[in-house]
Amino acid sequence: MxxxxxxxxxxxxxxxxxxxxxxxxxxxxxxxxxxxxxxxxxxxxxxxxxxxxxxxxxxxxxxxxxxxxxxxxxxxxxxxxxxxxxxxxxxxxxxxxxxxxxxxxxxxxxxxxxxxxxxxxxxxxxxxxxxxxxxxxxxxxxxxxxxxxxxxxxxxRARPQFELVLKGFFLLCSTIAIFTTIGIILSVLFESIRFFQSVPVFDFVFGTKWSPQIAIRADQVGSSGAFGAIPLFVGTLLIAAIALLVAVPLGLMSAVYLSEYANSRVRSVVKPLLEVLAGIPTVVYGFFAALTMAPLVRDFFQGIGMDGVSAESALAAGLVMGIMIIPFVSSLSDDVINAVPNSLRDGSYGLGATKSETIRQVVFPAALPGIMGGVLLAASRAIGETMIVVMAAGLAANLTVNPLQAVTTVTVQIATLLVGDQEFDSPKTLAAFALGLMLFITTLLLNIVAMSIVKRFREQYD
Structure with a gap:
């Protein structure tokens, strides 16, 4: 059985x-x-x-x-x-x-x-x-x-006993979640320590060249690789910034239109269509970025006389990634804006404010924590995306902030390092865990910054 x-x-x-x-x-x-x-x-x-x-x-x-x-x-x-x-x-x-x-x-x-x-x-x-x-x-x-x-x-006393059991179950679930997080951190940390025993921390964090080619024999060419993570994080932040520059304005304006201006008939059609974008597989976005967006970007900038435009660019990947994460911003922002009490709007109108002034000075401050949560979720999604970057931006670890050049990201390199016949305890493989640890620290810092912004505006609003 x-x-x-x-x-x-x-x-x-x-x-x-x-x-x-x-x-x-x-x-x-x-x-x-x-x-x-x-x-x-x-x-x-x-x-x-x-x-x-x-x-x-x-x-x-x-x-x-x-x-x-x-x-x-x-x-x-x-x-x-x-x-x-x-x-x-x-x-x-x-x-x-x-x-x-x-x-x-x-x-x-x-x-x-x-x-x-x-x-x-x-x-x-x-x-x-x-x-x-x-x-x-x-x-x-x-x-x-x-x-x-x-x-x-x-x-x-059946009800008190069952509620006690239910409380214990909720506590168990919370404990499992906490210990799972701790286990993930420790597993990444221990493997990262093994990596840093071979590669100095300073060279990894501040190095400007990424070439993790470790030969099997010491006499082979490329037997000592370069593990500078700066190009990877610059590429990650560059593509994520382009994606957010696309997704945040479009998503917020879509949410404002749907919640404040659109009637129920338009809302019932437009909102599901926007949310369909979140259900499209990322490999489909990758095909679109590689076959359509990247050639368009290259031809456009070459047509206006710019030289050195790469066929694989951060701009193409960032634009398509921004389209992909629009629902993360628009859907959450729409729900948060709708949750703002109508009494706040009525009070603003009673003081003579226009609709746009009410949205800008009353609704936005009230909904800011939820909006920041949606933006942070979109940013995390952009930072963790792999397939679009592989297909549209390439694997070249170039240290550049030019969005028309080919770059790579941390998640792409993690996937690349863990594929192949390299030994697990080699620096090339262990570098993936060090990158994961740095990515975790980066997202943690983003969370802290976002929470400080939310706290500041929430205190101002209160």
């Missing part, structure tokens, strides 16, 4: 416990004068019965599934003779793969008696673990349902 099937069985038992718990509470309340004699509504009794049935069983199933593979693998490897004790990690993986194939019957283990015996043990342990997991999970679910049946009574 698959784990997904077992989960569905537990969920079915949980639903059944909810129905029976609710019916039992109603049945017990009838001799006492009806459900008004219950401490809580019948639904809460059913919910508590579902909690007692489902949560312990799912917890046991999760713990069992998390440690099942490692315990079985450790037991099988411990059963091997002493000659297998000093194997390398790669060799252990190969031996374990052979044992698994022998256990499944896909290869003949007659020539490897030790591995054949380990394969039989593996198959036996897998079967026993599967049976024990199914039996224990179902038994715990049934016992939990029986306990819920016995606990159900009119005096049971």
């Amino acid at each position: 698959q784990t997904s099937t077992l989960i569905m069985i537990v969920l079915a038992l949980t639903v059944g416990a909810y129905v029976l718990g609710r019916q039992r509470s109603v049945h017990l309340a009838q001799p006492l004068g009806g459900i008004k004699r219950l401490h809580s509504l019948p639904n809460y009794y059913g919910l508590m019965a579902a909690v007692w049935t489902g949560i312990p069983a799912l917890v046991v199933l999760t713990i069992w599934s998390a440690f099942e593979s490692s315990v079985i693998t450790g037991t099988v490897l411990a059963s091997l003779p002493a000659s297998y004790a000093d194997l390398s990690e790669a060799r252990v993986g190969l031996v374990l793969s052979q044992i698994q194939n022998i256990g499944l019957g896909t290869i003949d283990g007659s020539e490897l008696p030790d591995l054949a015996q380990a394969g039989e043990l593996l198959a036996s342990l897998n079967a026993s673990s599967q049976f024990g997991k199914i039996a224990l999970t179902i038994v715990i679910a049934i016992l939990g349902g029986g306990y819920a049946w016995l606990r159900t009574s009119p005096a049971l």
Whole structure:
């Protein structure tokens, strides 16, 4: 039985416990004068019965599934003779793969008696673990349902208990989110430290040349690469700035028109059309940027007499990226502007302000925190975009602020560094984690700046 099937069985038992718990509470309340004699509504009794049935069983199933593979693998490897004790990690993986194939019957283990015996043990342990997991999970679910049946009574404080369980669930979700963030930071940080053991921090942060070509042998050409990240961050900020110069004015003006000027019929048509832009795959935007926008930009500037215009330019990528992130600004800004109380508008009109003055001096300050959130989300989307940059701006790490030249971004280089046959512990591969750490710090600084702006204007408005 698959784990997904077992989960569905537990969920079915949980639903059944909810129905029976609710019916039992109603049945017990009838001799006492009806459900008004219950401490809580019948639904809460059913919910508590579902909690007692489902949560312990799912917890046991999760713990069992998390440690099942490692315990079985450790037991099988411990059963091997002493000659297998000093194997390398790669060799252990190969031996374990052979044992698994022998256990499944896909290869003949007659020539490897030790591995054949380990394969039989593996198959036996897998079967026993599967049976024990199914039996224990179902038994715990049934016992939990029986306990819920016995606990159900009119005096049971079902609603406070369920709210306590719900609060604990929300706390668990928040804790998981926090620890996930910490885990991401630590994983990137540890690999970045390994990179900085090979490349000095100063050379990485302030270096102006990016050429992460590490040869396999020291006598090959390019055996020492250059890991200066300045060109990557300049290219990232250049393309993101062009995209925001396109998206922020268009998105804000679209939001103002939709929320303040357009009638309901126009709004019902225009807003979904704008939001369609967010659903187009980025590879489609990349094709459009490479096949249409980049040639147009090159031909236009060459037509007005400018030389040295690259076929792949930051301007082409930034323009298309700006079109892509317009919905992030317009949709959020529209919702925030609509949430501004009409009493503020009426007060402004009563003082003699025009509609444009009301929007500029009343509505915008009131909606600024939400607008800044939309702009920040669009900026994060622009900084993290990869496909459009690859197809329209290229991979050349040029240190330039000329939007007509080819540049690259941090995310493009991260994707490039992690593709190929380079060893994982080489500086070329570990540079991707250092770039990720720097990108994280950059976005954190952007968040701090945005929050300080919001705080300043919010205090002024209050």
